[in-house]
Amino acid sequence: MSKVLFMNMPAHGHINPTLGLVEELIGRGEEVTYLTGEEFREKIEKTGAKFKSFRFYLDDKDEDTDTSASEVPYEVKEAVKMLERVVKTCQSVFEVVFSGEEKYDYVIYDSMFIIGAEIGKALNVPTICSHTTLVNAFEAPSNPEGLECFMGEFEHVLNSIKEMEETYGIRFPDVISGYPVAEGMLNLVYTSRYFHPVVKGIDDSYKFIGISVADRKEKMAFPxxxxxxxxxxxxxxxxxxxxxxxxxxxxxxxxxxxxxxxxxxxxxxxxxxxxxxxxxxxxxxxxxxxxxxxxxxxxxxxxxxxxxxxxxxxxxxxxxxxxxxxxxxxxxxxxxxxxxxxxxxxxxxxxxxxxxxxxxxxxxxxxxxxxxxxxxxxxxAGGVSIGADEILEFVSSCCEE
Incomplete structure (x- = not known):
């Protein structure tokens, strides 16, 4: 039995596709700890996984503070605020993952969970990325025009990032250029190869497992x-x-x-x-x-x-x-x-x-x-059964190395 840390964005579209896979892994004897937003506690615990939560600041605009000078363009101010929310969210994740004494044998994380790979490296365990959307489906990010003239506005956030890197021994992804999408040593994609368009960057580490259909145990009356x-x-x-x-x-x-x-x-x-x-x-x-x-x-x-x-x-x-x-x-x-x-x-x-x-x-x-x-x-494509096969085979091969 291995101990698994599963990290995900607190959003239905990112969590629902993973529930069947979590249940399958638990059914095969894996011990899964699932880290996401508190509002998903009940749904996660119904799978049999252990639940842990972090604070997700990306949707929490009420706590934004505007310290920029009046002449700073609106787009730059918004970029600063977004980066502040990203950093606070990551800090919350780090506090949960690194403050306890629990050890994990491998980590699984959503492709939008940008620090998943770095956490895996810091824990020195294999990393598996869960792609609940099409790979490379997002347009390349672009900076607000003239951003290089206002880098001073980001100084306090960049200092926070540097402090986190030193504290937790991680390398923070480049979030100045946009919101990066992660990948793992193994990548599970919840669709078929037939449905997925042909895009650059897909190699043998990407496994198309189809849809994860699981009983969400939703008690809804419907006529x-x-x-x-x-x-x-x-x-x-x-x-x-x-x-x-x-x-x-x-x-x-x-x-x-x-x-x-x-x-x-x-x-x-x-x-x-x-x-x-x-x-x-x-x-x-x-x-x-x-x-x-x-x-x-x-x-x-x-x-x-x-x-x-x-x-x-x-x-x-x-x-x-x-x-x-x-x-x-x-x-x-x-x-x-x-x-x-x-x-x-x-x-x-x-x-x-x-x-x-x-x-x-x-x-x-x-x-x-x-x-x-x-x-x-x-x-x-096989669904969660094939997904679990791919994970366990991959983790076993990592142990042999």
Missing amino acids: FEKIADKKVIYISLGTIFNDSIEFYESCFEAFKDMDVKVVMSIGNRIDIGAFKSIPDNFIVLPYVPQLEVLKQTDIFITHGGPNSVNEALYNNVPMILVPQYADQFAVAYRVEELGAGINIEKDKVNANLLKEAVTRVLSDKSFKVNSEKIGDSLKD
Whole structure:
């Protein structure tokens, strides 16, 4: 039995794909400690893993302090604040990992967990990177124009970084140039090689294991009887950029007269009472059991988050994609490229476009056929069983060396 440290971003799209793998490793006798945000304690502990938390400052703008001179450009001020939040988050992680006496045999970390590899080096253990999105899906970062003239604004943060490097014996990633994406000695990618686009940088250390499907043990009541024997449209913009009342109103207008049942998940940032009128053929809820709903869905309107797209394709569901930010654009493009959905720019969304897209997908069987082809490739990749095989074989080979 090995002791494993799993480090992840506190976000549903980064954590949900890993739950099945964690359960699989524990089932094979590994002892897993999972480090992420406190709000995910219950979900992690249900897998059987030991939970530890750190403070995630990247979304905590309330504690920002503006010490810059008035003539400093806004973009530079924002870059300073972001770097301050990154450093405070990393400091919180270091305090948890290095303050205890617990020893680990290897570490697994999310590709956006930029200090994962350095922590592995400091602990002198093998490192495994968990890629919950497409590899190299982000555009190359660029500095705010004229940043070199304002490096003095970063001095206090760079001093904090230097102090951490000396204290913990790590080399801090270059966060001045942007938000770096990490990789490990072994890299697990939660999709199939067929679905993943051809990009630079993928070598034999990258293993495509397909989707990790696990029972999230979510206790959500849902009226499944209301969507039985109906064409079902499921709509969700995920858990972050999901507060566009205008988008939801466009959906109401687009589908109110169609002979379909529409399930709409809106999150907790909008009060359902804010809507003027909800059509009779809509079920609108803050959250729904997505995995179960997708099993009865004919078309999924989504933000293009990698996890949501994987779950839809695993269930052979074609999509209308309205990407909001970051890697969602690359994911949406790939779905459309392989003929499993239609991509709509978020700034161009309206009721007519949505209705036309849904009508086209429902009437053209190729979208369903192509989604099934991708779904089969995800299933054939092996999932968490293959993922655990790759991890244990890799760790064993490291021990032999």
